[in-house]
Amino acid sequence: MDELVIRGGMILDGTGSEPVRADLAVREGRIAAITPHHSGPARRVVDARGLMVAPGFIDIKTHSDFTLPYAPRAESKILQGVTTEVVGHCGFSLAPVVPGRARLLQEYLAGFAPWIETRETTFAEYLDGFPATAVNTIMQVGHNTLRLMTVGMDDRAPTADEMAVMQRLLAEGLAAGARGLSSGLFTAPGSFARADELHALLGTVRRHGGAYATHLRSEAEGIFEAVREAIDASETSGVDVQIVHMKLSGLDNRGRAGQLLEEIEAARRRGVRVSCDAYPYTCAANPLRNLLPLWVQEGGLAAMLGRLRDPAVRRRVNREIDERGLTSFGRIASWDAVSISTSRTRSGDAGRRIAELARDAGAEPIDLVCDLLEADAGATFVVVCSIDEADVQALLRSPAVLVGSDGRSVSPDSVAGQGRPHPRFYGTFPRVLGHYARDLGLLSLPEAVHKMTGAPARILGLADRGLLREGYRADATTFDPATIIDRATYDDPHRYPAGIGTVLVNGVVVADAGQHTGALPGRVLRRGPGGIA
Numbered sequence: 362m363d364e365l366v367i368r369g370g371m372i373l374d375g376t377g378s379e380p381v382r383a384d385l386a387v388r389e390g391r392i393a394a395i396t397p398h399h400s401g402p403a404r405r406v407v408d409a410r411g412l413m414v415a416p417g418f419i420d421i422k423t424h425s426d427f428t429l430p431y432a433p434r435a436e437s438k439i440l441q442g443v444t445t446e447v448v449g450h451c452g453f454s455l456a457p458v459v460p461g462r463a464r465l466l467q468e469y470l471a472g473f474a475p476w477i478e479t480r481e482t483t484f485a486e487y488l489d490g491f492p493a494t495a496v497n498t499i500m501q502v503g504h505n506t507l508r509l510m511t512v513g514m515d516d517r518a519p520t521a522d523e524m525a526v527m528q529r530l531l532a533e534g535l536a537a538g539a540r541g542l543s544s545g546l547f548t549a550p551g552s553f554a555r556a557d558e559l560h561a562l563l564g565t566v567r568r569h570g571g572a573y574a575t576h577l578r579s580e581a582e583g584i585f586e587a588v589r590e591a592i593d594a595s596e597t598s599g600v601d602v603q604i605v606h607m608k609l610s611g612l613d614n615r616g617r618a619g620q621l622l623e624e625i626e627a628a629r630r631r632g633v634r635v636s637c638d639a640y641p642y643t644c645a646a647n648p649l650r651n652l653l654p655l656w657v658q659e660g661g662l663a664a665m666l667g668r669l670r671d672p673a674v675r676r677r678v679n680r681e682i683d684e685r686g687l688t689s690f691g692r693i694a695s696w697d698a699v700s701i702s703t704s705r706t707r708s709g710d711a712g713r714r715i716a717e718l719a720r721d722a723g724a725e726p727i728d729l730v731c732d733l734l735e736a737d738a739g740a741t742f743v744v745v746c747s748i749d750e751a752d753v754q755a756l757l758r759s760p761a762v763l764v765g766s767d768g769r770s771v772s773p774d775s776v777a778g779q780g781r782p783h784p785r786f787y788g789t790f791p792r793v794l795g796h797y798a799r800d801l802g803l804l805s806l807p808e809a810v811h812k813m814t815g816a817p818a819r820i821l822g823l824a825d826r827g828l829l830r831e832g833y834r835a836d837a838t839t840f841d842p843a844t845i846i847d848r849a850t851y852d853d854p855h856r857y858p859a860g861i862g863t864v865l866v867n868g869v870v871v872a873d874a875g876q877h878t879g880a881l882p883g884r885v886l887r888r889g890p891g892g893i894a
């Protein structure tokens with residue numbers, strides 16, 4: 362007997378094809394049948410008349426490895442229809458951790474996620490010990506983590522011995538099932554790496570058949586060079602590259618998305634396997650310390666905080682920001698563009714802008730920033746509004762660009778959901794479907810769903826997910842095309858979207874009529890000879 366039948370919905374199969382009315386039957390975690398009229402008994406029937414039935418959305422760009430152990434129900438993702446998340450991005454992974462380096466990694470990640478506790482682990486042990494979660498996860502080995510395990514926070518090339526250790530740790534991660542290597546070249550210590558170091562690591566990735574995902578060296582003044590660096594890395598190594606959370610940040614980049622996309626299209630035309638993802642928002646989020654010039658962080662947290670106590674250093678930092686803009690984000694009109702997302706010591710100021718807080722305190726913004734970093738021991742997280750809406754739309758329209766939230770699985774009451782997170786944590790996928798596809802007509806509904814399902818599944822090499830096909834894993838979501846919309850805002854981010862109905866992960870109902878059931882059927886998916894499964 363079939364366990365579940367979703368009856369009467371319009372099947373959007375994830376290929377980009379127009380929807381077709383059919384029933385979808387589930388048995389033993391897989392799609393048993395897609396048929397015009399399902400007959401025969403079923404343990405449960407879900408009435409999907411008037412709804413779309415799509416593959417579960419694949420969030421190809423997240424940091425939910427920071428949160429899933431603390432928020433395993435993944436409410437903010439499940440209730441968007443997301444069933445699989447790719448984590449370990451931007452050079453940050455929680456494994457491997459070699460003896461004696463757990464504390465360094467924990468201090469380092471505190472700027473993103475102060476609740477994280479790290480411990481010594483191989484990559485294989487990390488995958489084996491990952492807790493049960495509602496979503497499936499795909500892991501990557503972070504380059505910043507590899508550097509922390511070897512070179513630490515020093516601004517220098519690795520020695521031959523350190524390079525050999527990085528390659529061994531990476532190879533172990535790939536052998537254990539990691540999708541590939543991620544880099545975060547925008548921030549220390551990844552930013553200290555030169556092309557030859559990355560090339561050597563990508564050689565290891567190629568030997569294991571893995572992929573490369575990169576947070577570019579710059580998303581502001583140096584973005585064109587940074588995109589070329591990513592394309593070169595793929596071309597010289599033969600490894601597929603994913604440019605994550607593609608954006609053009611800062612006043613000097615406004616309106617240049619078309620030009621940037623043309624570079625990427627040209628590379629694709631000559632056979633480079635380069636893809637991108639983007640989130641549908643004009644603000645970004647990052648640790649506050651990453652907005653400062655890179656030299657500020659050299660040597661680690663204590664060194665940074667020591668430096669920032671010196672008034673002369675503060676003046677130099679301020680002058681460099683005036684001249685060159687914020688690191689990673691480029692020139693902004695004022696510190697009004699930056700607001701507090703999470704702060705250990707000023708949680709009551711979450712959502713407030715730096716310039717406004719400085720005015721209230723009668724202080725210079727740079728002093729407020731440095732004092733905040735001191736008080737929070739470097740662990741202040743901020744939202745930066747520095748992206749042009751026209752560029753967001755140009756990226757979303759491009760076939761080269763997938764949908765990735767860059768948001769984490771959280772819930773309002775989990776430790777991982779503290780402060781005011783970026784609304785993309787809760788709204789990315791419904792926002793693309795409701796606001797951009799339906800309301801603005803920027804892309805068709807089948808195209809939008811394809812960008813969240815079949816397209817990322819192909820880029821990732823998923824063996825049996827991402828499409829609605831008989832025999833595939835039953836990861837699926839129903840949604841109402843007339844009402845689906847995001848509701849999370851910058852001021853009120855902990856709001857679930859409207860319009861999501863039933864969400865299945867591995868055939869198990871995780872959302873029922875838009876309510877989380879508490880089920881945790883997600884699995885760690887591992888890369889093997891037949892793809893990721």
Ligand SMILES: [Zn+2]
Nearest residue numbers: 450451576606
């Ligand atoms: Zn990133």
